[in-house]
Amino acid sequence: MLGDEAIARGAVEAGVRFVASYPGTPSTEITVKLAEYGKKLGFHVEWSANEKVAFEAAYGASLSGLRAFVGTKHLGMNVLSDSLLVAAYGGTRAGLVIAVADDTHPYSSQNAMDSRHYCRLVNVPCVEPSDPNEAKEAAKFAFDLSERYSLPVILRITQRLAHARGAVELDEIPSNQDVTAEFQRDRSRFVLLARQAFERRRWLIQQMNVARRDLSSSGQRIFDSGDKLGIIGVGIGTTYVLSIATELGLSDLSMMKLSVTNPLPEESILSFANEVSELLVLEDGDPIVEREIRNLLQMNCVIKRVHGKDDGVIGFEGELTPDKIVSGLHALGLVDGETRHEEKIDVIPRIAGLCAGCPHRASYFVIKEVLSGKGGGIVTGDRGCYNQGANFPIEAFDTCMDMGASVGIAYGLAKSGVDRPIVAVIGDSTFFHAGLPALENAVVNQAAFTIALLDNGWTSMTGQQPSFTTGIDLMGQTAPIMKPEDIAMAMGVKCVKVVDPLDVELAKQVFREALEQDEVSVVIFRRECALQELRRIRAAHRKIEPYFIDPEKCTGCRVCLMKTGCPALRFDGGKMSIDQSDCTGCGLCVYACKYDAIHKGRS
Amino acid sequence: MLISRAIMGAALMAGFKISGSEIHGHAVRGGSAHAIVTYGKNAGSPLIRTGDADVLIGMEMLEAARMIRYLKRGGVALVSKLKVVPINSMLRNDRYPSEDEVAQIFSRRTDKFFLLDVEKAAERFGGKRLSNSVLYGAFSVAIDNGIDMKSFEMALLENVPKGTEEANLAAFREGRRLIMSYDV
Numbered sequence: 059m060l061g062d063e064a065i066a067r068g069a070v071e072a073g074v075r076f077v078a079s080y081p082g083t084p085s086t087e088i089t090v091k092l093a094e095y096g097k098k099l100g101f102h103v104e105w106s107a108n109e110k111v112a113f114e115a116a117y118g119a120s121l122s123g124l125r126a127f128v129g130t131k132h133l134g135m136n137v138l139s140d141s142l143l144v145a146a147y148g149g150t151r152a153g154l155v156i157a158v159a160d161d162t163h164p165y166s167s168q169n170a171m172d173s174r175h176y177c178r179l180v181n182v183p184c185v186e187p188s189d190p191n192e193a194k195e196a197a198k199f200a201f202d203l204s205e206r207y208s209l210p211v212i213l214r215i216t217q218r219l220a221h222a223r224g225a226v227e228l229d230e231i232p233s234n235q236d237v238t239a240e241f242q243r244d245r246s247r248f249v250l251l252a253r254q255a256f257e258r259r260r261w262l263i264q265q266m267n268v269a270r271r272d273l274s275s276s277g278q279r280i281f282d283s284g285d286k287l288g289i290i291g292v293g294i295g296t297t298y299v300l301s302i303a304t305e306l307g308l309s310d311l312s313m314m315k316l317s318v319t320n321p322l323p324e325e326s327i328l329s330f331a332n333e334v335s336e337l338l339v340l341e342d343g344d345p346i347v348e349r350e351i352r353n354l355l356q357m358n359c360v361i362k363r364v365h366g367k368d369d370g371v372i373g374f375e376g377e378l379t380p381d382k383i384v385s386g387l388h389a390l391g392l393v394d395g396e397t398r399h400e401e402k403i404d405v406i407p408r409i410a411g412l413c414a415g416c417p418h419r420a421s422y423f424v425i426k427e428v429l430s431g432k433g434g435g436i437v438t439g440d441r442g443c444y445n446q447g448a449n450f451p452i453e454a455f456d457t458c459m460d461m462g463a464s465v466g467i468a469y470g471l472a473k474s475g476v477d478r479p480i481v482a483v484i485g486d487s488t489f490f491h492a493g494l495p496a497l498e499n500a501v502v503n504q505a506a507f508t509i510a511l512l513d514n515g516w517t518s519m520t521g522q523q524p525s526f527t528t529g530i531d532l533m534g535q536t537a538p539i540m541k542p543e544d545i546a547m548a549m550g551v552k553c554v555k556v557v558d559p560l561d562v563e564l565a566k567q568v569f570r571e572a573l574e575q576d577e578v579s580v581v582i583f584r585r586e587c588a589l590q591e592l593r594r595i596r597a598a599h600r601k602i603e604p605y606f607i608d609p610e611k612c613t614g615c616r617v618c619l620m621k622t623g624c625p626a627l628r629f630d631g632g633k634m635s636i637d638q639s640d641c642t643g644c645g646l647c648v649y650a651c652k653y654d655a656i657h658k659g660r661s
Numbered sequence: 662m663l664i665s666r667a668i669m670g671a672a673l674m675a676g677f678k679i680s681g682s683e684i685h686g687h688a689v690r691g692g693s694a695h696a697i698v699t700y701g702k703n704a705g706s707p708l709i710r711t712g713d714a715d716v717l718i719g720m721e722m723l724e725a726a727r728m729i730r731y732l733k734r735g736g737v738a739l740v741s742k743l744k745v746v747p748i749n750s751m752l753r754n755d756r757y758p759s760e761d762e763v764a765q766i767f768s769r770r771t772d773k774f775f776l777l778d779v780e781k782a783a784e785r786f787g788g789k790r791l792s793n794s795v796l797y798g799a800f801s802v803a804i805d806n807g808i809d810m811k812s813f814e815m816a817l818l819e820n821v822p823k824g825t826e827e828a829n830l831a832a833f834r835e836g837r838r839l840i841m842s843y844d845v
Contacts, residue, residue: 083685222682223707298706405766408691450753451752
């Protein structure tokens with residue numbers, strides 16, 4: 059079972075009744091798995107508009123007595139933090155757990171922030187498992203803690219555990235979990251005006267102090283072969299140490315594993331620290347526990363060196379790895395002799411791109427052609443699989459920051475007076491997640507730029523989850539379809555157009571006109587994700603009609619490849635060709651060829 | 662990912678403790694992806710040290726070479742001859758290495774390098790999609806792995822789509838044959 063799936067299982071074993079999340083690598087699989095359980099067991103699982111909405115929905119469920127759960131990637135914590143920071147003052151009724159998967163490397167995210175800072179900022183408990191089996195147990199434990207202290211609890215993992223596979227021991231799923239939702243009014247808790255907030259802050263600090271006392275002796279000794287070094291391990295790093303210790307036959311060190319990292323189990327750490335000469339703290343992410351341990355020792359006049367990331371014993375960059383741990387142990391004199399340094403072999407990179415047949419490729423083709431006719435423009439990009447268009451050779455983006463930022467930044471550039479065509483590229487799911495307020499702002503505060511809304515009907519980046527434009531929900535039920543054009547018009551955008559990006563000439567004309575407006579305009583490039591379309595074609599046993607390049611006419615100029623970056627195009631022996639099994643028959647490459655060499659079917 | 666899941670399944674059936682992890686990257690969009698599998702009497706680790714892998718299974722030559730730092734010196738490398746030429750290689754000066762160059766890269770690390778025509782073998786039994794099973798079959802006999810053939814076959818059947826079991830089993834057996842008859 060995947061670490062993510064194990065968390066889903068744990069939540070189900072804990073009797074979860076309400077799940078609201080927004081997809082995001084590496085956390086998506088938690089909620090996908092929960093949806094499977096939800097369909098079978100009859101509890102609600104949804105993709106919400108964004109993480110803030112998801113958290114608020116789950117908080118509402120908790121207040122009505124249903125055990126509630128939110129799954130998110132680290133960046134989603136920023137979005138939901140606004141609600142969480144206040145909800146912690148009100149406190150919960152039924153258990154409320156937020157499972158966050160941090161991408162500490164990062165492998166598929168725009169930053170590598172450590173979500174655990176929020177546990178301190180919000181002042182709520184944090185549980186950190188170290189393998190899939192523990193992840194399942196941690197989910198159950200997190201629900202217990204939440205109900206014990208009436209606080210939301212954060213279950214934090216990192217990408218390696220999210221996508222780690224391991225055997226998981228299953229326990230029974232409780233039957234008869236149906237709870238009647240009931241809201242018990244308590245205005246002193248849930249109407250947080252300044253006066254109540256003052257009182258509730260006192261309550262929150264008190265709750266965490268109680269938790270600090272209760273959990274002070276938590277933590278588990280898992281290794282003991284001497285006292286030269288005491289390792290305090292958090293999360294997946296402890297698993298690495300165990301296998302390193304077995305392999306290298308390490309002696310002179312002991313290890314303790316923490317599973318609750320906020321509040322810190324002070325008693326366990328102090329007694330462990332007193333038994334060893336020095337400490338090494340291993341955690342994937344920022345040196346948060348490491349610094350708190352230094353603080354704890356200082357407060358208790360325990361003078362011990364605490365190694366970790368701050369003193370460079372463990373490398374700071376990228377995820378925590380067994381290599382980093384071994385080189386740290388070497389630096390501390392616990393591994394002798396050679397340290398292996400396996401250099402990366404210098405091979406050419408592999409640049410990822412859009413899938414064959416992807417409608418976004420056609421949208422970029424149109425946008426770039428029109429902008430180049432206007433002496434070039436500025437394109438602010440956004441988060442989704444369309445950001446593959448930032449890669450060589452399409453290289454369409456000038457900025458690509460956080461969710462929704464394409465519209466906000468484009469507005470800022472235009473309002474600042476940058477005198478070039480400005481285009482914000484945003485996908486449908488991202489538009490509903492964070493683009494709406496930025497568009498409202500652009501309409502009211504008035505600046506001239508164009509939003510290219512790439513509507514492929516799915517949240518494709520994370521594996522084709524339904525979005526608000528799909529017409530079905532996560533549970534497979536029919537859902538209303540949100541039309542971005544209706545919304546833009548209702549907001550007061552005068553120039554709102556919908557085009558099929560593969561109708562290239564028309565799309566160019568429409569897009570060109572939109573760029574000429576002296577206020578914000580919206581062009582919706584609408585065509586379904588090619589992977590969905592292919593799936594349907596295959597299921598219906600329909601044939602795809604691929605394109606073919608006439609070798610007589612092809613000059614080998616490679617402009618088709620340069621302009622489209624299509625993975626079905628091949629260049630070999632000085633000529634271009636099309637891989638007949640990869641081609642989806644979209645026909646975009648035809649527009650890129652000056653020599654009329656590309657035709658449907660075999661000539 | 663199929664190979665790693667099947668190996669873990671087989672190891673579990675054979676009574677071992679298993680652990681592993683996957684980095685999907687942007688595999689579906691032409692990026693690279695890899696998975697790590699450990700099994701043994703003791704619980705392993707989802708991530709290993711570089712230079713520690715007993716076996717490296719490469720489904721594509723360039724990606725196999727990219728991951729060689731994980732392979733231990735003298736370890737077994739099972740690499741498909743498949744070339745998926747990246748777009749940067751077709752448009753820039755990033756030259757895709759030849760079979761000889763890939764062999765050279767591996768020879769600095771191990772003499773147990775098997776470059777296998779996996780696709781050709783797979784196509785004989787029904788298509789390129791069976792390549793995974795060919796390599797999985799190769800793994801089953803390329804090293805003393807402690808897993809019995811029955812577990813290998815059962816784990817394969819558990820991990821392939823319904824209706825493709827026979828073809829995958831045939832591809833698996835062909836993978837075994839490729840190693841047994843490998844001519845260095």
